Amino acid sequence: MSQYKDYQLVIVRHGESEWNKLNLFTGWRDCRLSEKGVEEAKAAGVTLKNDGFEFDVAHCSLLTRANQTLYLALDQMDAVWTPVKKHWRLNERHYGALQGANKIEAVEKFGEAQVKIWRRSYDVPPPPVETSSADFPAHDRRYKDVDPAELPKSESLKDVLARVMPYWENAVLPDLKAGKRVIIAAHGNSLRALLKYLEGVSDNDIIDVDLPTGIPKAYRLTADWKAADAKFLGDPAELERRINAVKAQTKKA
Template identity: 45%
Template sequence: MNAPAQWMVLFRHGHSEWNLSDRFTGWTDIPLTEVGLAEAAAAGRRLAQAGFAFDEVHGSVLQRTRQTVGALLAAMGTPEVPLFTTWRLNERHYGALQGMDKHEIFAAWGEEASRRWWRGYVEPPPPLNHNDPRHPRFDPLYAALDPQDLPASESLRDCQRRTLPYWNEVLVPRLRAGRRLLVVSHGNTLRGLVMHLDGLSAGDTERMEIPYAVPLVYRFAPDLRVVGREWLAVPGVAPAA
């Protein structure tokens, strides 16, 4: 297939160490596994085969996205494509749930509330204490940011509200200028962006899944109306639902 003239590719990073152990990662800076690196490389080969090339990559500041970008671009044969990182594309902050697995969370807060926190659109999980060492104000990655901007917990709506300024102020102008963009981010961050692009309801977004390492291609009209979207199947990677 030939790549469309005006488009953007969204991509969730490959599997990380905590994804495979079913722990809530959020802003915790966990690396990819060898499986995740292989997934990213397979997607890069598939994108190149399909005729895609990128002018820029935009991703979060977390190493699992940066590792994904490195493996994907190397497999495409274009490691020189510039990467721009921002905390606004970070995963949703899971608050006190970060670092815990589902069994531990159910034991601490009960299954009903726990599922409402991690799948719901509006209600955030319990926040981190301001002095909790997991709080992002202690992380050197965010030393240049106003501490008031750093979340101690986020709902999916909170995550979306923090991501959309980057879409409107950075990505949209680049798309209007004809730049070919790859956005490498996280499951919840991309759910919020897809909700915005597709005009989905909160209920539809709560049920949405963004698979690991499967490119989602958006096609745009000149005014940036969405005129098409498709998942690009990658051999050896679980397909999108």
């Protein structure tokens, strides 16, 4: 019997994307997984299968890299039939005018301290884009039914939490309350926001919390649907390596 049989929720950040590989601010820009990211997603599925996880429903963002990760992981679990619910509220943080910029070049232009604030602070968003910009999501047909007033021009992590929570309360939580086992495939910041809520992480401490690509994190929940226990799955050394890779994205060689 699986040691994780009482864990109702798993979150997984997408595997390395082509833009992660190029060290670019991605945000709501759409890109596919890199070859390495494909292998990370498959490995996540193998880990979940080996640890005895089964899911009744999956939730995912509208961005390709998260959808690829979810499909590849479920494929390794022989469970691609799993019902999937997709929503823009699980998308990555919108990086505003930083989207498409190289992270090292941004550090050289604005300074490491300022870029760290934009990347990791709780309530300071990067400079916004104009509504005429191609980076304003209203110009993308996948958001055609969303009120443009709800779509971001730039976001802090606080803003991301504010848009993720209605989806948690109205879509994910009802599944959990119905006794369903849930996996969420999404992004570094949409999942950091959810993690902050579930684990009660402070505004200051969340700055130093990083989610590695492609490594599942499992939750056993309390009666009020907060984290009673949470743990990353798989090889601890690989977990540390991937977390350090995220931290190094704005460090000069």
